[in-house]
Amino acid sequence: MRRAGGGPRDPLHAARRSRRAGDRPRPARVPPPRRRAHGAALHRPRREDQGAVSYYLTVDIGGTKTACAAGTAAAEILHRREHPTPVAQGPEACLERIARELRHVLREMRGTSPAPEAVGVACGGPLDSRTGTIYSPPNLPGWDGVPVKAFLEERFGLPTFVENDANAGALAEHRFGAGRGKRNLIYLTLGTGIGGGIIIDGRLYRGTTDDAGEIGHTTILPDGPECLCGKRGCLEALVAGPAIQARAQRLAREHPGSLMNGLVTRSGEITPAVALQAAKQRDWAACEVFRETGLYLGIGIANLIQVLNPEVIALGTIAVHARNLLLSPARRSARRHSWPRAWKAVRVVPSKLGERVGDLAALCCALNAGA
Missing domain, CATH: 3.30.420.40 (ATPase, nucleotide binding domain)
Structure with a gap:
């Protein structure tokens, strides 16, 4: 699997190239990775994993702070890390930091649970929930056509779902609140x-x-x-x-x-x-x-x-x-x-x-x- 860093398969590179061409940026299609992402065991849960807790990776992106966590369908947060959002450094730096924090979460979960089922991302809009691309939210200057879904799917090989934070809050309030x-x-x-x-x-x-x-x-x-x-x-x-x-x-x-x-x-x-x-x-x-x-x-x-x-x-x-x-x-x-x-x-x-x-x-x- 190629790292996202400017190469031909890098979704951020594809978005920048599209922007230079004058088009509305679209995330690149990213093939599933062929090996483990940065040491994380990304197999699907097996029968022998029964008894272990099934969980999801979560990312809450705000203009001031970002939180990365592991949570269950029963609303239990198993492990959580929070960091200031490096907005001034641009979207690439923000996504790289998110990837590092998620790897920390995966290391904490390793040995106690099977691989995560998916990644959920809540972020300020406007955005395209189908492609997982963020378009110029007021609290994240410079985030124009940022393919969050493609970036995380390439890095971790997990299905990733991106939603406007208010929509995501409505889902949470409806399910748990x-x-x-x-x-x-x-x-x-x-x-x-x-x-x-x-x-x-x-x-x-x-x-x-x-x-x-x-x-x-x-x-x-x-x-x-x-x-x-x-x-x-x-x-x-x-x-x-x-x-x-x-x-x-x-x-x-x-x-x-x-x-x-x-x-x-x-x-x-x-x-x-x-x-x-x-x-x-x-x-x-x-x-x-x-x-x-x-x-x-x-x-x-x-x-x-x-x-x-x-x-x-x-x-x-x-x-x-x-x-x-x-x-x-x-x-x-x-x-x-x-x-x-x-x-x-x-x-x-x-x-x-x-x-x-x-x-x-x-x-x-x-x-x-x-x-």
């Missing part, structure tokens, strides 16, 4: 950006071009603040972490007596975490940060309720930490903007998976293969 046993679920990521994953009749809905679930870029306030996408008044521009921070800074200036002014970070910033800390101490201005955020979030939730009529809307990240400081005003707003019958049929809840959602989301990419 607040949507367990439900047919219709929407999962929202509430972090630096806003993403969404949609489960309809028990299956992930991707849409015509793999772009379903871009809930953060639905318009809530036509003349609102400019969003990173170039539009104005997007849900993301009103509710995501940077919007919460801007709102907190404004209210702290307007209310000099606010606890937020005494809880600033060492760099002098009033962050969402500072606002949350003050809100938990009943500071009026800090609570207003989350009331105003919840108002806009509730309008976005109401739009989802009216269009998709789900049973559960699970909110991740910021909502998990803020709980009712954010959820109560969001529910009031959503109820006010929804039809009563649809509102009564839905539960708006924080994610049950908490900090585990990234690992379990990547795991579900592999578990959901072919669905």
